[in-house]
Amino acid sequence: MSIGGADLTSKFALDVQGVNQLKLDARQSSPEALKQAAQQFEAVFMNMLMKSMREATPQDGMFDSEQTRMYTSMLDQQLTQRMASRGIGLADVMVRQLSTAMNVPPVVEGDAQGLPLNAPQEGADLLRAEAPLRGMALSVPQGGSDPLRAKSRVESYAPAHVEAFVQRLLPHAQAASAATGIPARFMLGQAALETGWGKAEIRGADGQNSHNLFGIKAGGSWKGKTVDIVTTEYVNGKPQKQVETFRAYDSFADSFRDYANLLRSNARYQNVIAQGQDAAGFAQGLQQAGYATDPAYAQKLMGVIRLVETA
Numbered sequence: 425m426s427i428g429g430a431d432l433t434s435k436f437a438l439d440v441q442g443v444n445q446l447k448l449d450a451r452q453s454s455p456e457a458l459k460q461a462a463q464q465f466e467a468v469f470m471n472m473l474m475k476s477m478r479e480a481t482p483q484d485g486m487f488d489s490e491q492t493r494m495y496t497s498m499l500d501q502q503l504t505q506r507m508a509s510r511g512i513g514l515a516d517v518m519v520r521q522l523s524t525a526m527n528v529p530p531v532v533e534g535d536a537q538g539l540p541l542n543a544p545q546e547g548a549d550l551l552r553a554e555a556p557l558r559g560m561a562l563s564v565p566q567g568g569s570d571p572l573r574a575k576s577r578v579e580s581y582a583p584a585h586v587e588a589f590v591q592r593l594l595p596h597a598q599a600a601s602a603a604t605g606i607p608a609r610f611m612l613g614q615a616a617l618e619t620g621w622g623k624a625e626i627r628g629a630d631g632q633n634s635h636n637l638f639g640i641k642a643g644g645s646w647k648g649k650t651v652d653i654v655t656t657e658y659v660n661g662k663p664q665k666q667v668e669t670f671r672a673y674d675s676f677a678d679s680f681r682d683y684a685n686l687l688r689s690n691a692r693y694q695n696v697i698a699q700g701q702d703a704a705g706f707a708q709g710l711q712q713a714g715y716a717t718d719p720a721y722a723q724k725l726m727g728v729i730r731l732v733e734t735a
Contacts, residue, residue, distance in 0.1 A: 462515035469514060470504040513583060582735040589621050590735040593637070596677045600684040606700035611683070613703075613729035614638060614710070626653055626670050634672035637679045639716070640686065642669040649673075658717040703729050 478500065582590075590612055597608035597615075615637040619625045626634040628651040642650045649672035656663050673679045687693045692713045699705030707722040707729070715721070 459515070459519050462518040465518065466512065466515040467504050467507075470507055470512065471501055474500045474504050582731065585621055586616075586731055587735050589616055590732060592622075593676060593680075596680040599677070600680040603681075603684040604687050604697060604700065606687070606697065606706065609732045610700065610703060610706045610729055611680070613732045614725060616732060617725050617728045626651060626672075628652075628672070632672075634670060635674065635676050635679050636670050636672060637676060638683045640671050640683065642671050646671055658719060661719055 475497075478496065593612060593615060594608065597612045600606075600611055601608040616622075618639040619637055626636045626639070628634065632651075634649075634651045636651075639655075642648075650669050651672045652667055652669050654665055655668045657666055657668070658664070671682065673682065687697055693709075693715075696706060696709035696713060699709050703726055704722075707725040710716070710725070711722040718724070
């Protein structure tokens with residue numbers, strides 16, 4: 425998208441002329457200028473994240489110097505500029521918010537390639553783009569005698585891959601909810617955590633999908649199909665790679681049914697069912713019952729549940 429010749433997404437991140445042109449176009453309060461300004465803000469935000477990541481890694485190796493650090497910083501700025509052209513959702517939220525506040529017509533959904541604004545973005549995993557924006561608010565003057573009180577709430581926002589994951593499995597989660605009393609969104613959150621939003625589902629050596637959404641291991645009492653994979657287990661708080669045997673199902677519906685049956689029939693999970701109406705109680709109950717060895721499992725699960733609730 426070009427605004428008065430200032431397409432910042434395809435230019436060098438430090439192009440002063442492009443930024444000045446953006447300022448001139450923004451004064452016209454056009455929807456295109458608003459979107460471009462929001463993308464530029466998103467690029468700055470992403471650059472801050474990238475900078476924090478760099479600072480958290482060692483930079484005093486044999487081949488590191490002030491010059492390499494300078495060029496690395498320039499590369500990061502250009503990379504985040506490019507990634508912002510795809511977006512992580514922040515710019516879209518700002519555009520919706522400011523369009524209402526400034527009475528600017530909304531930009532037509534989709535970028536120059538015809539992609540939806542909330543499509544999965546390259547580099548999103550690197551910057552944890554799926555962090556929830558729900559509940560975020562921007563204070564914007566909207567006229568009247570007291571502009572400081574004129575606030576507008578941002579709509580709930582969920583990335584496209586979250587929406588797709590939830591819609592695909594929602595009927596099965598609702599059926600399991602009817603059997604256990606646990607809200608469907610809590611179980612969807614756990615399925616998302618265990619499978620990386622469906623991107624890391626358990627598969628056999630032949631690539632066959634096990635449909636195991638909850639990482640349930642086979643155990644001696646399991647008489648059904650199984651699959652062996654290398655997984656990470658925490659022993660005394662330290663991660664270790666080891667081969668484990670997991671249950672395999674014919675469908676996702678079977679996975680949810682077996683999960684619901686596990687919670688209902690196993691005494692160790694009775695506290696989970698008892699606290700199933702509260703996300704924190706559900707997550708903590710699973711961890712305390714020993715569902716996973718990861719010491720941060722409950723915290724991670726609550727974060728994913730919050731994102732599911734935006735879908």
